[in-house]
Amino acid sequence: MATLYIDNRPYDVKEGKNLLETCLTLGFDLPYFCWHPAMGSVGACRQCAIKIFKDENDTAGRLVMSCMEPVGKETRISLDHPDAEKFRKSVIEWLMTNHPHDCAVCDEGGSCHLQDMTVMTGHNYRRFEFPKRTYVNQYLGPLINHEMNRCIQCYRCVRFYKDYAGGKDLDVYAAHNHVYFGREKDGILESEFSGNLAEICPTGVFTDKTLKQHYSRKWDFTFAPSVCQHCSLGCNIIAGERYGELRQITSRYNGDVNGYFICDRGRFGYEAANSVDRIYQPALKEENVSLNQEYIINDIAALLSTSNCVGIGSPRASLESNFALQQLVGNGNYYSGWSDEEHRLNKAALNILQNRTAEIVSLKQIEQYDSILILGEDLTNTAPMAALTVRQAVRKKPVENAQQNINLATWHDAALREYIQQRHSDLFILHPHSTKLDEIATQVSYSTPHEIAAKGFTIAAAIDATADQVIDQIATSLLNAQKPLIITGTSLFNEPLLAAAEAIVKALKKRGKQPGIFITQADCNSMGLAMMNVPPLSSAFSKLSDSTLIILETDLYRNLSTEKADEIMNLPKRIIVFDHIKSTTSEKADIKVPVGMFSEADGTIVNNEGRAQRFFQVFVPKNEWLKESWRWLSLLKALKDGKAIDENLSISNIQSTLVEALPQFRGIEDAALSEDFRLNGQKVPRAPHRYSGRTAMLSNENVSEPKPPQDIDSPMSFTMEGYRGIPPSSVTPFFWSPGWNSVQSINKFQIEIGGPLHDGNPGVRLVNSNSSITPIDFEQKTEKISLKEFEWQLVPVYHIFGSEELSAKAPAIAELTPKPYLGLNQYSLAKLNLQENDMATIEHHGRAYQLPVRLRAEINNEVALILFGLPQTAFFVKPVIIKIRPASNGITNNNSKHE
Amino acid sequence: MSETLNYWLVIVGILFVLLNIAAFLIWVERRMLALWQDRLGPNRAGPFGLLIILADTLKLFFKEDWIPPFADRHVFVIAPAVIVISVLLSFAIIPFAPAIQIVDLNIGLLFFLGMSSLGVYSIVLGGWASNNKYSLLGALRGASQMISYEVFMGLSLMGVVMLSGSFSLRTIVEAQKDYWFVLLQPVGFVIFFIAGIAETHRLPFDIPEAESELVAGFHSEYSGMKFGMFFIGEYLGITLISSITVALFFGGWLGPAFLPPLAWFAIKTAGFILFFILLRASLPRPRYDQLMEYGWKILLPLTLLNLLVTGGIILFLNQP
Amino acid sequence: MLSIIRSIWLTFLHLFHKTETIQYPEEKVQLRPRYRGRIVLTRDPDNQERCVGCYLCAAACPVDCIALQATENEEGRRYPEFFRINFSRCIFCGFCEEACPTYAIQLIPDFEMAEYDRQNLVYEKEDLLINSQGKYPGYNYYKVAGLDAGVKGKGEGTNEEPPVDRHSLLP
Structure with missing residues (x-):
């Protein structure tokens, strides 16, 4: 601990961090542009100037950039010193000489770091009378909009795009006061993380192009904390709605999962919610007519109570929905939507985590591992954010070296990159084809999935043998590493790969190492479905004929071959599909019932590391059919059992029955605060306090405003009314604090900059240790595949x-x-x-x-x-x-x- | 038989006239306030805007008679009736003219004081039953204001009682044949009138309502004719205090013979009613603590002093 | 005490003053040009809509009675897809006019907009848009904003340098 004197008041702070992040951690408002908590400092923008004093007698002091100055044992600084204030104000004034008069038509306006900092420093009038510099923009693809005039040359974009995310095609051109950030020529940005530019850029140079189609200001959104549904990693997102339409996804900081960023699939995939392929009306196949509520209640319920029902669950539906289906059809009649292969793969993944031979590694923890072996997984395309963290992980060793050898702090970005050059810690990739991560790998080999698994077993054997017999480079590196990590996954549909990964971690464990394991899966709730422990589709065959089959949010034609899927679809008497989007399965079903997508529903999903995370409904859709699947299924269950329908069934009701029936899910209730939670007797508002248009947005239909919708499932309100201040992390719908309108306000929500959120990162890890230690099996379970000619x-x-x-x-x-x-x-x-x-x-x-x-x-x-x-x-x-x-x-x- | 009939006629007549005066005051007050504020006031409905009375009454009758779900229903309904009834009962002892008086109680003055004290129940119960913090605050203020001002209201009249030697209002009026008691009891008159304003909680002493602080105080939750009762009660209160003042200090119906006694009484009363309205037009509302301080620290000692001096003088003059 | 009597007396004397009331609607009132009445949307000198859908008026509105949706034409010029003011809520405070960075929304000296049906007080863009530049003739936001939205090219606006050649290293 060190003492930092800020304007003569002492504070206990951590030594070695830079002054800027220390001041921000302490809650001071200090303007900055080029510094980013994830990317460190370069001291380029000169905005965070403060006065530093030699000792208590020094009154003159000197101006320093706080982001470039470490906290010493006893440091004396002043933030309010007139010299520093004047300096910061002048810097903003210079930056603003060329900034266009664009805010009204700029998508960043209202969530703009430059606006915030300009207000913070007090610059309010442009004295510079000469012409403004202009640039011609580029076409950067369908995701990102470019408006170069607004640039303030902080270099954050290229530092993120090139240095942090490993992109190649965004760079800086020209020189002096007219540097240009863009591509060599117009074209689609290649990086999978380009969407983060919209959040990284402190002003409106790079903005979300999909938002432009239905633009709303930050203050007009209704936000909810949500979880990305587009891969198994479960990155935390903020989903924003306006006028009954999902309009924006931004990353929601979670220090254990995705940190500050999300991938482009997560950011821009949301438009599926507004797609023409959505199912909006319940319909019968043959008549293709819309059904009314009575039909659902009477006929479907009658159907369910008269015939034997079989249910097929889904790896992309929430735990609650899967459980409600299980309850409806009965335990023995409920099957996962998986083929046998997928079933075995996901079970194997769960088993490896449960065996606890290796540390279960969260997405963000990957960054702490210094030797990584990727067994048959193209992370960039199957779990993109894991690729981004692997890119940071390979810098770990060189950064540590720099710290030891030349005493360079980890936040000293430019100096570190200069020192490290192309050096990186070990990364081995075994994959059938080249991947984007190959460029940072120590060794890459391309072979068939079976050969990769065989290679894995060889490595395990090499590790397990005595030290002098180890000859394999990968084995050596894993053994020598402080923290070795094995990344594998289910994307190659190859079970031996997982067995090989397990063998390697077991061998490492035997050698006294603490290996980590990270297994990616196909869908957002694959792990949750695996944990439910239900038989795969193939076991259902005997029960299907003459039954009523209920298919929940899954497309059988994606998981099974067409022949097999057709076979299943032809057996039952009736097929009812509950889904939010049209698929081959839903189009072949006798009855389809629309359900809410993640933005219209509450639920819990379990990500690939076994972390249960809650996603909250963003808005109440006008279409009353779009209820959560679990609400529909619980309603049908009540009708089937002849019980009274519980109008106020909330998610915690269903969670408590779930935990009772399936104790392995104990803890999901803690993934988010329950609906009874209140702060000062108030709910947490989903909408910012400056939410506009409340008395006009619906007045074209009826001038009398309707009662705002009530949320029985969460401690949040759908309006702007409620508690003002920093809410608990699991129910933080958006990041905002006074003076900090941009996404940078996240600083105020963290215990320390880059650390966990105020009351801990949300999410609960469910996978518990299963104490039985099984012996290592080096038996190569791979069958040699023999191919005929052609x-x-x-x-x-x-x-x-x-x-x-x-x-x-x-x-x-x-x-x-x-x-x-x-x-x-x-x-x-x-x-x-x-x-x-x-x-x-x-x-x-x-x-x-x-x-x-x-x-x-x-x-x-x-x-x-x-x-x-x-x-x-x-x-x-x-x-x-x-x-x-x-x-x-x-x-x-x-x-x-x-x- | 005819005496009973006559008796009933007087009662019904007085009731009819009073209620009409109260309604008429709606118009009078608005027009007069407007004139004192350089405006015109209601001048559209009917001649001189007189039909505003009808419009207002109709409006009050047709408004939704809302009882808040959180209110204490029964008390909430009773409260507005209390004020109207208690004020109307007070009129029983007013001698409008030698022949027009419902009952000449020998303790008329005490009856009046008693009845006007009952009026406060209306405010307290109404504010309490509304179950609303502003209403309750209004009720509390009303109660304490009443208690404070009631004390010297009664005491200020004792001078008159001493001079006339009676509690009967008729006797008091007749005792003013030679000179009005306002001449003998100027201090008593002023204090009684101030207490009267406070008693009717009219501006500047409308602390229980104080719309700028308490959003109409004790009657925030009232609407329709229940509110109308408070409204009418207030105008009846003005009329009552004016009549009493006339009867006690300005010789009641007494006056030169070219006008009938009732006319004299009406003219004098009207003058005071207009003065009430003028007060509303000209004076700001004091703070609550100022009001209490004024009552207890200035008016009460002054009243006692007045009583002492009056008593002293009477004793001195009556010395055998 | 004396001052109280004095103010009562002075108030009484007002009985003999001339009244200020104007007998509307028989007599009409002469309003100032900056009177805050009916809200209109004005047009640019090129006769296009001035409103760029920036949402500032909606945000400034204390009764939240303005709702709009911004959209873009193919040249990138923004305009409101719909623009709705609920005049049954409007308090004519003029904050929207103050907030408007393009002089599009203006309050004019017309207040005669009462309706028997509240629903008729909901004004859509067609009801708000007038064929005039209002109080600020000649002003065109896109001429001073950096954006190229079909009104002027990059570097052709007021007080702008020609676009930077990004392939040049010359100062």
Whole structure:
């Protein structure tokens, strides 16, 4: 501990941090631009100037940039010194000489760091009378809008894009007072994290282009804390609504999960909620008529009570919804929506976490590991934020070295990067094809999934053997590391991979290491569904004939082959689908019932590390049908049992029954505060206090304002009325504090800058240790796959945009979704006598599909890559062996009408 | 038989006239206030805007008669009736003219004091039953104001009683044949009138209402004809205090013979009513503590002094 | 005490003063140009809508009676998709006019807008938009803003330098 004297008042602070973050931690308002808590200091903007004094007798002092000055044992500074204040004011004035008179048409206005800082420093009049500098803008793709005139040259964008996120195509051009931040020429930004530029940029140079389609100011949104639904990581997000439409997703700081950032899929995938593919009306298939409430209540309930019901759950529905379905159909009649492979994979993932051989690593904790082995996972495309954290993790060792060797603090960004250059700690990637992380990897090898698993077992064996026998480079590195980490996942549908990962961590543990394990999965609640411990779809077959099948928020045609899915769909007497978006399954169902998407529903989902996180309803949709699935299913259960319908059924009612029935979920009630919670007797408002238009927004329909909707599920109100101040972290709908309108107000919500939120990061880890220690199994469970002539092993390749079901429905994401292709290497192409972009015919299960081929030079001779998850490649649901031949005329198939 | 009939006619007549005067005062007050404030006041409905009375009454009758769900229902309903009844009962002892008086009680003055004290129940109960913090504050203020001012209201009249030797109002009026008691009891008159204003909680002593602080105080929650009762009660109160003042200090119906006694009484009373309105037009409301201080520290000693001096003089003059 | 009597007396004397009342509607009142009455949306010199949908009027409104939605034409010029004022809530405080950075929203000296049906007091953009520049003729926001929204190109606005050549390192 050190003592910091600020304007002669002593404060106990941590030594070694910089003065800026220390002052901000202490709650002082100090303006800054170029410093960012996640990216450190470079001292470029000169905005955070303060006075520092030699000792108590020093009255003159000297001006320093607080972000570049460490806290010493006894430091004396002044924030209010007239010299410092005047300096800061002048700096803003200079920055503002060229800033355009644009705020009214700028999307940043109202949540603009530059506005905040200008007000904070007191600059209010432009004395400079000369012309303003102008720039021509660039087209940067469908996600990010560019308006270069507004730039204040803080360099944050390139520091984030290039240095932090590893992007290549955004840079700084020109020189002097007319530097230009953009691309070499117009084009789509390549990084998967480009959306963060909108939050990183202190002003309106980079803004959210999808927001522009339905622009609202920050003060006009109704926000709710939510959890991203587009991959298994469960990044925390803030979802914003205006006029009954979901309009914006921004990152919600969680020091354990996503930190300050989110990926572009999470940020821009939200438009699926407003997609034309939403189901808005319950309908019968044959008549295609809309149903009324009575039909639902009487006929469906009658249907349920007369026939035997089977329920199919979903890895993308909340725990509560899955549980409500289980309750409705009965324990023995409830199945997961998974194929056998997926079921085994997700169970295996859960088992590894439960065995607790390795530390379960949260997303943000990846950054603390200094040797990382990625076994068969293309993080950038399956779990993008994990790729971003891995990029930070590989800097760990060099940063530590810098600290030890030249005493350079971790926040000294520019100096550190200069010192580190290209050095990085060990990262090994074993994958069928090249990935974006290859550029920072120590060693990469491309092989078939089975070979990767085999390699994994070899590494485990090498680690397990005595020290002098270790020859494998990967094994050596993992053994020598302070904190080794194994990252694997379910995306290759290869169970031995997980077994291999487990073998490695067990071996490391045996050698006295504390290895970490991080397993990515397919969907936002895959882990939750695995924890429910329900049999896979295939077990349901015997019960299906003549039954009523209820399918919850899942598309069987994505998880099963078309033949198998058709088989299931043909067996039952009646099929009822509860879903929010149209899918092949919902279109084939007899009755479809609309439900609320994450923005219209409350629920809890469990992310890949077993962390239960609550997402809150953002707004009450006008369409009364859009209720949470669990509300629908509980209603039907009440009707089926002939009980009274509980109009006030809240999420905590269902959670308490859930925990009672499934004790493994003990703790989900603590993922967020219960609906009874009040601060000073008040609810927490979802809308900012300057929310506008309340008495006019609905007056075109009726001049008498309706009663605001009540929220029975959460301690938050849907209006601006309620507690003003910093709410508990799990119910923080948005970040704002007086004088800090931009996202930078997050500083006020943290215990210390970059640390946990005020009452702890929200979310509860559910996976508990399962004390039984099982022996290591080095048995290579991989079967050697033998391929015949003209046979290839089809391996899925994922793309951040398009491979995930929901986000693919968002127009901006759809624009960036690549065209489907079949990836083959030179040898394979030559063998087939094909050129790039030629059509190839794939034979699978007796059907033929056509796709253009693309050269992927790095892949194995036996491997053919196919883009996963697109409608055109829907026939492909797990790794299979296929026959490929050059396309001949005449053979086409419905499933491959791509061009 | 005819005496009973006559008796009933007087009662009904007085009741009718009083209620009409109260309604008429709605118009008078607005027009007069307007004139003193350089405005015109209600001048649209009917000749001189007289029909505003009708409009206002109709409005009050047709307004939603709302009883707040949080109110104490029964008390809430009774409260406004109390003030009207207690004030109307007070009129029973007023001698409007030699022949027009409902009852000539020998303790008329005491009856009046008693009845006017009962009026405070209306405020206290109304404020209490409304179950609203402003109403309750208003009620509390009303009660303490009444208690304070009632003390010297009674005492200030004792001078008159000493001079006339009776509590009967008729006797008191007749005792003023030679000179009005205002000449003998100027201090008593002033104090009684001030206490009277406070008693009717009219401006500047409308502390229980104080719309700028207490959003109408004890009757915040009242609407429709229940509010109307408070409204009428207030105008009746003005009329009562004016009549009493006339009867006690200005010779009641006495006056030169070219006008009938009733006319004299009406003219004098009207003058005081207008003075009430003038007060409202000209004076600001004192603070609550100032009001109490004024009552207890100035008016009460002054009244006692007045009593002492009057008594002394009477004793001196009556010395055998 | 004397001052109280004096003020009673002075108030009494007002009985003999001339009244100030204007007998509207027989007599009309002469209002100042800056009188805060009916709210209108004005137009630019190029006859396009002045409102750029910045939401500042809505935010400034103390009774929250302004609701709008901004949208853009293909040139990037912003305009309100809808603009609604609920005059049954409006208190004519003029904060919206003060907040407006483009002089689009203006209060004019017309107050005769009473209705028998409250619903008719909800004004949409068609009811608000007038064919005039109002109190500030000649002003065009896009001429002074940096943005290129089809009104002027980058660097062609008032007090602007021509766009920077980003490939040049010359000072």
